[in-house]
Amino acid sequence: MQTLFITGGNRGIGLELVKQSLQNNDVVLCTFRGDTTPDLPLTQEERGRLTWLQLDVTNETDLARLPALLVNQPIDVLINNAGVIGPDNQSYNDMDTQGWLHTFEVNTIAPLMVTNALLNNLRLSDAPRVVTVSSQMGALHRESTGMIAYRSSKAAVNKVMQLLSLELKAQQIVVCPVHPGWVKTDMGGSEADITAEQSASGILALARRLTMEDSGKFYTWEGKEHVW
Template identity: 45%
Template sequence: MGTYLVTGMGRGIGHELARVLLRRGDRVIGTVRDEAGIAPEWAAFLASGQLRLVMLDVRDAASIGKAAAQIDEPIDVLVNNAGIIGPHRQSTLDMDFEGFLETLDVNTLGPLRIVQAFLPHLRRSKAPRIVTISSRMGSLSHAKSDRIAYRASKAAVNKVMQALATDLQGEGIVAISVHPGWVRTDMGGSGADISVEESAEGLIKLIDRVTLAESGLFFDWTGTQISF
């Protein structure tokens, strides 16, 4: 069993990933922005020490640094899950530019801030992995223009993760991007293709088996490599 850091554990995919990992016996360090993200169902895991919650905002380097300083143990898997869909107006012809900047700040810069802060913890693991929840909507092979701020932020974070994989290859640290599917969550909506349970199960199977030879690649939740 390993130790997982999961950002944005308060809801959606992060919540389900943590639930599955805890039930199978892994240790989870989950991040939330405030105490409202702490569900009553976590009480027993918190009491046993199997789960630890830390407060941080991926837009705030100081809060991330403070959280990282509170943790003194190896982290085997860092899951960059926290993200936002972006502003209501995000067309190339009608853009909320402040909202676009916030989307990039959360979805692209946030994961890099997290990796840099927790890299010392990953370096203490025997098999460290960085897994960033991205989206096929960011693939340059999909010439669609809806939700362009979100799409652009995910295309950008894919490139950041590819570069991280290159820079960390010599240290044996895996870094991949993953499309979790169109998932029935608050973000994905009730009409999405798959359940959060199906997505989380597939993601964990991929995380368990991914190797250094696959570092820098982009996968979907079934473990299939997809195009950037």
């Protein structure tokens, strides 16, 4: 049994991460936005291992409250899953700049700030790991157009996580970004390649096997190393 902290756990890949972690007999702490706690069909035993936390990952006040809420709570795996696709207008000649900034707040800045807020909890684990859901759309080797806000935010978070892996190396905290695949969610659309169940299963399998030798590498949901 391990303890996972999952951001954006109320829908899509995040919800599947929650469901499958509970099925694996793990303890799950997961965040959601809004006023209503998600209602899942769970057994009483599963409900005892699940804690919902209302959190806006871009809100400094919310983040500042986390350490006090989780005193002496070890976290084995932090999965920075919360993310946005970005504004409707994000082409080179038609950019919603405020939407672009918000995309960076959620996709790039928030994973670092959430990790910082939970560092003491990660240090309480014997094998702390930080997995950030990124995208191959942020890989610099790929040549494709459009969706500048989303692509640039994911390219940036890849670099943030690579740097963070170096910063936290002495503390023996593994840090890796992961490409979740093209997933059939509200964000990925119905034409995507894989289901949320498949993506979540792969991400969790990867998270379980990560060691310090893997830290700073970019992986796919299938557990394969991805080029930057």
